[in-house]
């Protein structure tokens with residue numbers, strides 16, 4: 001019997017109807033639960049769910065930034081209030097052992113809603129510490145699965161590869177937070193006609209079903 005783990009599932013597509021990334025994250029989370037025998041009852045794996053596509057977290061503002069720059073004991077009530085959601089999001093990140101993100105490509109990179117989430121959780125007093133001037137992430141030992149969807153093909157070897165700022169950005173920012181075990185599963189060419197789209201979705205689904213058994 002493997003140890004029960006807590007999974008944080010985050011969807012960031014702006015749409016619900018017809019969203020491929022939501023469909024794929026759901027498929028994976030269900031398969032992961034049943035592969036581990038954690039589907040229901042007392043043994044159900046704890047899943048924390050955030051839908052930042054439908055309920056976006058706010059962009060950080062002046063009071064948030066002032067709070068970030070102020071030691072916790074010196075923060076005003078207003079500063080505490082501005083950073084309260086960030087603390088809640090961070091508690092979820094620390095409580096979970098693994099993370100599943102549904103991430104459509106928007107304008108060559110992640111959706112603004114996911115960027116707003118990242119701005120809320122990358123914090124020098126919680127996710128990072130600076131040792132000899134270098135950031136050390138505190139989410140060490142956690143792993144992330146990013147299920148990403150897009151209309152076109154940005155794979156290595158294509159002319160478009162240099163315009164893909166999604167995977168490189170997420171890899172870099174996760175590393176800063178200490179998350180080094182990151183897997184990407186891709187469904188792309190979703191605008192290349194029904195046949196290519198279905199093949200791409202089937203392939204991503206097969207990869208996810210196989211990964212769910214070992215992840």
Ligand SMILES: Cc1cc2nc3c(=O)[nH]c(=O)nc-3n(C[C@H](O)[C@H](O)[C@H](O)COP(=O)(O)O)c2cc1C
Pocket residue numbers: 013014015018019020021022103104105106107108109149150151152153190
């Ligand atoms: C605002 C916006 C920007 C997009 N930009 C890109 C892009 O730069 N490259 C791309 O291949 N697809 C782009 N797309 C297409 C989406 O990545 C694609 O429709 C994907 O399936 C969306 O995920 P979803 O199905 O979960 O909603 C964009 C879609 C939207 C709505």
